[in-house]
Amino acid sequence: xxxxxxxxxxxxxxxxxxxxxxxxxxxxxxxxxxxxxxxxxxxxxxxxxxxxxxxxxxxxxxxxxxxxxxxxxxxxxxxxxxxxxxxxxxxxxxxxxxxxxxxxxxxxxxxxxxxxxxxxxxxxxxxxxxxxxxxxxxxxxxxxxxxxxxxxxxxxxxxxxxxxxxxxxxxxxxxxxxxxxxxxxxxxxxxx
Amino acid sequence: xxxxxxxxxxxxxxxxxxxxxxxxxxxxxxxxxxxxxxxxxxxxxxxxxxxxxxxxxxxxxxxxxxxxxxxxxxxxxxxxxxxxxxxxxxxxxxxxxxxxxxxxxxxxxxxxxxxxxxxxxxxxxxxxxxxxxxxxxxxxxxxxxxxxxxxxxxxxxxxxxxxxxxxxxxxxxxxxxxxxxxxxxxxxxxxx
Numbered sequence: 001x002x003x004x005x006x007x008x009x010x011x012x013x014x015x016x017x018x019x020x021x022x023x024x025x026x027x028x029x030x031x032x033x034x035x036x037x038x039x040x041x042x043x044x045x046x047x048x049x050x051x052x053x054x055x056x057x058x059x060x061x062x063x064x065x066x067x068x069x070x071x072x073x074x075x076x077x078x079x080x081x082x083x084x085x086x087x088x089x090x091x092x093x094x095x096x097x098x099x100x101x102x103x104x105x106x107x108x109x110x111x112x113x114x115x116x117x118x119x120x121x122x123x124x125x126x127x128x129x130x131x132x133x134x135x136x137x138x139x140x141x142x143x144x145x146x147x148x149x150x151x152x153x154x155x156x157x158x159x160x161x162x163x164x165x166x167x168x169x170x171x172x173x174x175x176x177x178x179x180x181x182x183x184x185x186x187x188x189x190x191x192x
Numbered sequence: 193x194x195x196x197x198x199x200x201x202x203x204x205x206x207x208x209x210x211x212x213x214x215x216x217x218x219x220x221x222x223x224x225x226x227x228x229x230x231x232x233x234x235x236x237x238x239x240x241x242x243x244x245x246x247x248x249x250x251x252x253x254x255x256x257x258x259x260x261x262x263x264x265x266x267x268x269x270x271x272x273x274x275x276x277x278x279x280x281x282x283x284x285x286x287x288x289x290x291x292x293x294x295x296x297x298x299x300x301x302x303x304x305x306x307x308x309x310x311x312x313x314x315x316x317x318x319x320x321x322x323x324x325x326x327x328x329x330x331x332x333x334x335x336x337x338x339x340x341x342x343x344x345x346x347x348x349x350x351x352x353x354x355x356x357x358x359x360x361x362x363x364x365x366x367x368x369x370x371x372x373x374x375x376x377x378x379x380x381x382x383x384x
Protein backbone atom coordinates (compact mmCIF):
# COMPACT_ATOMS: atom_id res chain seq x y z
CA UNK A 1 0.00 0.00 0.00
CA UNK A 2 1.33 3.43 -0.90
CA UNK A 3 1.98 5.76 2.02
CA UNK A 4 1.33 3.01 4.55
CA UNK A 5 3.45 4.64 7.26
CA UNK A 6 1.68 7.97 7.15
CA UNK A 7 -1.71 6.28 7.14
CA UNK A 8 -0.74 4.24 10.21
CA UNK A 9 0.46 7.39 11.97
CA UNK A 10 -2.77 9.25 11.21
CA UNK A 11 -4.82 6.26 12.37
CA UNK A 12 -3.41 6.73 15.87
CA UNK A 13 -5.48 9.94 16.00
CA UNK A 14 -8.62 8.89 14.19
CA UNK A 15 -9.97 5.86 12.36
CA UNK A 16 -10.88 6.70 8.79
CA UNK A 17 -12.25 4.73 5.87
CA UNK A 18 -10.62 4.11 2.51
CA UNK A 19 -12.78 6.77 0.84
CA UNK A 20 -11.36 9.39 3.23
CA UNK A 21 -7.83 8.17 2.69
CA UNK A 22 -8.19 8.40 -1.09
CA UNK A 23 -8.50 12.17 -0.78
CA UNK A 24 -4.93 12.40 0.52
CA UNK A 25 -2.75 11.06 -2.30
CA UNK A 26 -3.40 13.95 -4.77
CA UNK A 27 -2.64 16.52 -2.05
CA UNK A 28 0.78 15.40 -0.85
CA UNK A 29 4.31 15.69 -2.17
CA UNK A 30 7.61 13.85 -1.54
CA UNK A 31 10.79 15.84 -0.78
CA UNK A 32 14.32 14.75 0.03
CA UNK A 33 16.98 16.46 2.15
CA UNK A 34 20.68 15.80 2.31
CA UNK A 35 22.30 15.65 5.72
CA UNK A 36 22.83 19.26 6.87
CA UNK A 37 20.12 20.75 4.63
CA UNK A 38 17.48 22.98 6.19
CA UNK A 39 13.73 22.34 6.17
CA UNK A 40 13.30 25.89 7.47
CA UNK A 41 15.46 28.78 8.68
CA UNK A 42 14.75 31.97 10.65
CA UNK A 43 12.89 34.55 8.56
CA UNK A 44 11.19 31.97 6.34
CA UNK A 45 7.48 31.12 6.51
CA UNK A 46 6.48 27.55 7.25
CA UNK A 47 3.77 26.68 4.75
CA UNK A 48 3.40 22.95 5.25
CA UNK A 49 3.32 20.00 7.62
CA UNK A 50 5.64 17.08 6.95
CA UNK A 51 5.72 13.40 7.78
CA UNK A 52 9.20 11.88 7.99
CA UNK A 53 9.41 8.70 5.91
CA UNK A 54 13.12 8.29 6.55
CA UNK A 55 15.78 10.26 8.43
CA UNK A 56 16.07 12.60 11.38
CA UNK A 57 15.78 16.36 11.94
CA UNK A 58 16.35 18.74 14.81
CA UNK A 59 14.49 21.94 15.63
CA UNK A 60 16.72 24.54 17.28
CA UNK A 61 17.35 28.19 18.04
CA UNK A 62 20.69 30.00 17.81
CA UNK A 63 21.06 32.42 20.72
CA UNK A 64 24.26 34.43 20.89
CA UNK A 65 26.11 31.72 19.03
CA UNK A 66 24.74 28.87 21.19
CA UNK A 67 22.42 26.20 19.79
CA UNK A 68 19.31 25.48 21.92
CA UNK A 69 17.52 22.34 20.81
CA UNK A 70 13.75 22.41 21.15
CA UNK A 71 12.89 19.07 19.58
CA UNK A 72 14.05 16.10 17.54
CA UNK A 73 11.88 14.73 14.75
CA UNK A 74 12.26 11.02 13.90
CA UNK A 75 10.98 8.89 11.03
CA UNK A 76 7.32 7.93 11.28
CA UNK A 77 6.58 11.23 13.02
CA UNK A 78 5.10 14.53 11.90
CA UNK A 79 7.27 17.63 11.64
CA UNK A 80 6.60 21.33 11.20
CA UNK A 81 7.60 24.70 12.42
CA UNK A 82 4.12 24.67 13.87
CA UNK A 83 4.25 28.16 15.48
CA UNK A 84 5.13 29.71 12.11
CA UNK A 85 2.64 27.47 10.28
CA UNK A 86 -0.26 28.40 12.56
CA UNK A 87 0.48 32.08 13.08
CA UNK A 88 1.51 32.95 9.48
CA UNK A 89 4.62 34.53 11.01
CA UNK A 90 8.28 34.14 10.21
CA UNK A 91 10.18 31.25 11.73
CA UNK A 92 12.51 32.11 14.62
CA UNK A 93 14.24 28.74 14.47
CA UNK A 94 16.01 26.20 12.30
CA UNK A 95 14.90 22.71 11.36
CA UNK A 96 17.84 20.82 9.91
CA UNK A 97 18.34 17.27 8.60
CA UNK A 98 20.79 15.33 10.76
CA UNK A 99 20.81 12.47 8.23
CA UNK A 100 19.83 12.08 4.58
CA UNK A 101 16.05 12.24 4.86
CA UNK A 102 12.84 11.80 2.90
CA UNK A 103 9.58 13.47 3.87
CA UNK A 104 5.97 13.70 2.67
CA UNK A 105 4.50 17.19 2.90
CA UNK A 106 1.05 18.71 2.70
CA UNK A 107 0.60 22.43 2.17
CA UNK A 108 -1.59 24.58 4.41
CA UNK A 109 -4.13 25.04 1.59
CA UNK A 110 -4.38 21.33 0.93
CA UNK A 111 -4.60 20.52 4.61
CA UNK A 112 -7.49 22.98 4.95
CA UNK A 113 -9.18 21.32 1.95
CA UNK A 114 -9.03 18.04 3.86
CA UNK A 115 -10.30 19.65 7.08
CA UNK A 116 -13.26 21.13 5.23
CA UNK A 117 -14.09 17.89 3.42
CA UNK A 118 -15.41 15.93 6.41
CA UNK A 119 -15.84 15.65 10.18
CA UNK A 120 -13.20 12.99 10.41
CA UNK A 121 -10.47 15.32 9.09
CA UNK A 122 -11.62 18.20 11.27
CA UNK A 123 -11.46 15.92 14.28
CA UNK A 124 -8.05 14.65 13.27
CA UNK A 125 -6.77 18.23 12.94
CA UNK A 126 -8.03 19.00 16.43
CA UNK A 127 -6.40 15.92 17.93
CA UNK A 128 -3.07 16.73 16.24
CA UNK A 129 -3.15 20.29 17.59
CA UNK A 130 -3.96 18.91 21.05
CA UNK A 131 -1.06 16.44 20.86
CA UNK A 132 1.31 19.25 19.78
CA UNK A 133 0.09 21.35 22.69
CA UNK A 134 0.79 18.55 25.16
CA UNK A 135 4.31 18.03 23.81
CA UNK A 136 5.39 21.64 24.19
CA UNK A 137 3.51 22.06 27.47
CA UNK A 138 5.29 19.03 28.95
CA UNK A 139 8.64 20.43 27.83
CA UNK A 140 7.78 23.79 29.43
CA UNK A 141 6.74 22.09 32.68
CA UNK A 142 9.77 19.83 32.68
CA UNK A 143 12.13 22.83 32.59
CA UNK A 144 10.33 24.31 35.59
CA UNK A 145 9.64 21.20 37.65
CA UNK A 146 12.31 18.61 36.88
CA UNK A 147 16.03 18.50 37.60
CA UNK A 148 18.34 17.96 34.60
CA UNK A 149 18.77 14.40 35.89
CA UNK A 150 14.97 13.89 35.82
CA UNK A 151 14.84 15.28 32.28
CA UNK A 152 17.57 12.89 31.20
CA UNK A 153 15.75 9.92 32.77
CA UNK A 154 12.48 10.95 31.09
CA UNK A 155 14.23 11.05 27.73
CA UNK A 156 15.86 7.69 28.50
CA UNK A 157 12.54 6.00 29.24
CA UNK A 158 10.24 7.79 26.76
CA UNK A 159 12.50 8.49 23.78
CA UNK A 160 15.33 5.93 23.78
CA UNK A 161 15.72 6.52 20.01
CA UNK A 162 17.00 10.02 20.76
CA UNK A 163 19.76 8.67 22.95
CA UNK A 164 20.82 6.11 20.38
CA UNK A 165 20.83 8.38 17.35
CA UNK A 166 21.85 11.82 18.47
CA UNK A 167 25.31 13.14 19.44
CA UNK A 168 25.84 13.78 23.16
CA UNK A 169 26.27 17.56 22.82
CA UNK A 170 22.78 17.74 21.23
CA UNK A 171 21.25 15.70 24.03
CA UNK A 172 22.90 18.06 26.52
CA UNK A 173 21.39 21.05 24.70
CA UNK A 174 17.96 19.40 24.61
CA UNK A 175 17.89 18.84 28.37
CA UNK A 176 19.41 22.25 29.03
CA UNK A 177 22.86 21.45 30.43
CA UNK A 178 26.48 21.60 29.24
CA UNK A 179 27.98 18.44 27.71
CA UNK A 180 30.21 18.16 30.80
CA UNK A 181 27.20 18.24 33.13
CA UNK A 182 25.53 15.54 31.00
CA UNK A 183 28.62 13.33 31.38
CA UNK A 184 28.46 13.73 35.15
CA UNK A 185 24.73 12.88 35.18
CA UNK A 186 25.34 9.69 33.17
CA UNK A 187 28.23 8.71 35.40
CA UNK A 188 26.10 9.13 38.52
CA UNK A 189 23.26 7.10 37.03
CA UNK A 190 25.06 4.27 35.29
CA UNK A 191 28.53 3.79 36.82
CA UNK A 192 27.54 3.15 40.39
CA UNK B 193 -29.11 37.71 25.00
CA UNK B 194 -28.02 35.06 27.50
CA UNK B 195 -24.33 34.16 27.44
CA UNK B 196 -23.52 36.97 25.03
CA UNK B 197 -19.89 37.23 26.16
CA UNK B 198 -19.08 33.58 25.62
CA UNK B 199 -20.79 33.61 22.23
CA UNK B 200 -18.75 36.64 21.19
CA UNK B 201 -15.55 34.94 22.35
CA UNK B 202 -16.33 31.76 20.42
CA UNK B 203 -17.19 33.79 17.33
CA UNK B 204 -13.59 34.99 17.19
CA UNK B 205 -12.68 31.39 16.25
CA UNK B 206 -15.60 30.44 14.03
CA UNK B 207 -18.87 31.94 12.81
CA UNK B 208 -21.84 29.82 13.79
CA UNK B 209 -25.57 30.11 13.29
CA UNK B 210 -28.25 30.38 15.96
CA UNK B 211 -29.17 26.72 15.56
CA UNK B 212 -25.60 25.73 16.49
CA UNK B 213 -25.55 28.12 19.41
CA UNK B 214 -28.81 26.71 20.78
CA UNK B 215 -27.03 23.41 21.45
CA UNK B 216 -24.80 25.11 24.03
CA UNK B 217 -27.17 26.38 26.73
CA UNK B 218 -28.25 22.92 28.03
CA UNK B 219 -24.60 21.79 28.25
CA UNK B 220 -23.06 24.55 30.37
CA UNK B 221 -23.07 25.42 34.04
CA UNK B 222 -22.35 28.57 36.09
CA UNK B 223 -19.95 28.43 39.06
CA UNK B 224 -18.70 31.10 41.44
CA UNK B 225 -15.40 31.35 43.29
CA UNK B 226 -14.47 33.54 46.22
CA UNK B 227 -11.13 35.31 46.12
CA UNK B 228 -8.46 32.76 47.10
CA UNK B 229 -10.52 29.68 46.13
CA UNK B 230 -9.00 27.10 43.83
CA UNK B 231 -10.37 26.05 40.45
CA UNK B 232 -7.86 23.18 40.51
CA UNK B 233 -4.98 21.96 42.68
CA UNK B 234 -2.14 19.46 42.12
CA UNK B 235 -3.37 15.88 42.14
CA UNK B 236 -6.87 16.74 40.89
CA UNK B 237 -8.13 15.96 37.40
CA UNK B 238 -9.30 18.83 35.22
CA UNK B 239 -12.62 17.70 33.72
CA UNK B 240 -13.88 20.90 32.14
CA UNK B 241 -13.12 24.08 30.23
CA UNK B 242 -14.26 27.38 31.67
CA UNK B 243 -15.08 30.82 30.36
CA UNK B 244 -14.57 33.67 32.83
CA UNK B 245 -17.62 35.90 33.00
CA UNK B 246 -16.18 38.00 35.81
CA UNK B 247 -12.97 37.95 37.83
CA UNK B 248 -9.36 36.91 37.49
CA UNK B 249 -7.37 33.70 38.06
CA UNK B 250 -3.73 32.71 37.99
CA UNK B 251 -2.19 29.42 36.95
CA UNK B 252 0.97 28.60 38.88
CA UNK B 253 3.35 25.94 40.12
CA UNK B 254 4.89 25.74 43.58
CA UNK B 255 8.51 24.65 43.36
CA UNK B 256 10.46 24.32 46.58
CA UNK B 257 8.24 26.90 48.21
CA UNK B 258 8.47 29.39 45.33
CA UNK B 259 5.47 30.30 43.18
CA UNK B 260 6.11 30.20 39.39
CA UNK B 261 3.30 31.82 37.43
CA UNK B 262 2.53 30.26 34.07
CA UNK B 263 -0.48 32.31 33.07
CA UNK B 264 -3.16 34.79 34.10
CA UNK B 265 -6.78 34.27 33.05
CA UNK B 266 -8.96 37.37 32.69
CA UNK B 267 -12.69 37.84 32.23
CA UNK B 268 -13.95 37.19 28.70
CA UNK B 269 -11.27 34.53 28.26
CA UNK B 270 -11.25 30.76 28.39
CA UNK B 271 -9.53 28.93 31.23
CA UNK B 272 -8.53 25.35 31.88
CA UNK B 273 -5.76 23.21 33.18
CA UNK B 274 -5.51 22.19 29.56
CA UNK B 275 -2.63 19.68 29.98
CA UNK B 276 -4.61 17.77 32.61
CA UNK B 277 -7.84 18.13 30.61
CA UNK B 278 -6.32 16.75 27.40
CA UNK B 279 -4.11 14.05 28.86
CA UNK B 280 -6.53 12.72 31.51
CA UNK B 281 -3.65 13.09 33.98
CA UNK B 282 -3.47 14.75 37.37
CA UNK B 283 -2.82 18.48 37.52
CA UNK B 284 0.69 19.54 38.53
CA UNK B 285 -0.37 23.12 39.15
CA UNK B 286 -2.81 25.44 40.87
CA UNK B 287 -5.41 27.71 39.33
CA UNK B 288 -6.63 30.17 41.95
CA UNK B 289 -9.12 33.05 41.94
CA UNK B 290 -7.36 36.37 42.57
CA UNK B 291 -10.75 38.13 42.85
CA UNK B 292 -14.33 37.02 43.48
CA UNK B 293 -15.13 35.37 40.14
CA UNK B 294 -17.91 33.82 38.11
CA UNK B 295 -17.31 31.27 35.36
CA UNK B 296 -19.28 29.22 32.84
CA UNK B 297 -18.01 25.66 32.46
CA UNK B 298 -18.53 22.83 30.01
CA UNK B 299 -17.54 19.27 30.91
CA UNK B 300 -15.32 17.15 28.67
CA UNK B 301 -18.28 14.87 27.83
CA UNK B 302 -20.51 17.76 26.85
CA UNK B 303 -17.75 19.42 24.86
CA UNK B 304 -17.24 16.19 22.92
CA UNK B 305 -21.00 16.04 22.29
CA UNK B 306 -20.72 19.46 20.68
CA UNK B 307 -17.62 18.46 18.66
CA UNK B 308 -19.44 15.40 17.33
CA UNK B 309 -22.59 17.32 16.47
CA UNK B 310 -21.23 19.30 13.51
CA UNK B 311 -18.24 20.43 11.45
CA UNK B 312 -18.41 23.91 12.88
CA UNK B 313 -17.77 22.69 16.44
CA UNK B 314 -15.00 20.34 15.34
CA UNK B 315 -13.35 23.22 13.54
CA UNK B 316 -13.77 25.49 16.55
CA UNK B 317 -12.18 22.85 18.78
CA UNK B 318 -9.20 22.64 16.45
CA UNK B 319 -8.76 26.40 16.34
CA UNK B 320 -8.92 26.66 20.13
CA UNK B 321 -6.27 23.94 20.50
CA UNK B 322 -4.12 25.77 17.93
CA UNK B 323 -4.49 29.06 19.83
CA UNK B 324 -3.54 27.35 23.11
CA UNK B 325 -0.51 25.84 21.38
CA UNK B 326 0.64 29.24 20.15
CA UNK B 327 0.26 30.81 23.60
CA UNK B 328 2.43 28.27 25.37
CA UNK B 329 4.88 28.04 22.48
CA UNK B 330 5.39 31.82 22.52
CA UNK B 331 5.99 31.72 26.27
CA UNK B 332 8.53 28.91 25.78
CA UNK B 333 10.30 30.86 23.03
CA UNK B 334 10.22 34.08 24.99
CA UNK B 335 12.08 32.48 27.90
CA UNK B 336 14.75 31.29 25.49
CA UNK B 337 15.02 34.25 23.16
CA UNK B 338 14.04 37.41 25.03
CA UNK B 339 15.67 39.27 27.89
CA UNK B 340 13.53 39.86 31.01
CA UNK B 341 13.24 43.48 29.83
CA UNK B 342 11.87 42.28 26.46
CA UNK B 343 9.39 40.04 28.25
CA UNK B 344 8.22 42.94 30.38
CA UNK B 345 7.79 45.17 27.32
CA UNK B 346 5.84 42.43 25.52
CA UNK B 347 3.49 42.13 28.49
CA UNK B 348 3.20 45.92 28.61
CA UNK B 349 2.16 46.17 24.96
CA UNK B 350 0.14 42.95 24.56
CA UNK B 351 -1.47 42.45 27.96
CA UNK B 352 -1.76 45.85 29.66
CA UNK B 353 -4.62 44.44 31.78
CA UNK B 354 -2.12 42.18 33.53
CA UNK B 355 -0.02 45.13 34.61
CA UNK B 356 -3.02 47.06 35.89
CA UNK B 357 -4.66 44.25 37.83
CA UNK B 358 -1.93 42.06 39.20
CA UNK B 359 0.45 42.66 42.13
CA UNK B 360 4.06 43.39 41.18
CA UNK B 361 5.51 40.21 42.74
CA UNK B 362 3.22 38.14 40.49
CA UNK B 363 4.32 40.03 37.40
CA UNK B 364 7.93 39.41 38.41
CA UNK B 365 7.20 35.68 38.74
CA UNK B 366 5.43 35.62 35.36
CA UNK B 367 8.41 37.14 33.54
CA UNK B 368 10.86 35.04 35.54
CA UNK B 369 12.72 37.60 37.66
CA UNK B 370 12.81 38.65 41.31
CA UNK B 371 10.57 41.56 42.39
CA UNK B 372 13.77 43.63 42.89
CA UNK B 373 14.92 42.96 39.32
CA UNK B 374 11.46 43.97 38.05
CA UNK B 375 11.74 47.29 39.93
CA UNK B 376 15.12 47.94 38.29
CA UNK B 377 13.70 47.10 34.83
CA UNK B 378 10.80 49.52 35.32
CA UNK B 379 13.14 52.23 36.58
CA UNK B 380 15.37 51.85 33.52
CA UNK B 381 12.40 51.97 31.15
CA UNK B 382 10.23 54.68 32.65
CA UNK B 383 12.36 56.97 34.84
CA UNK B 384 14.90 58.12 32.32
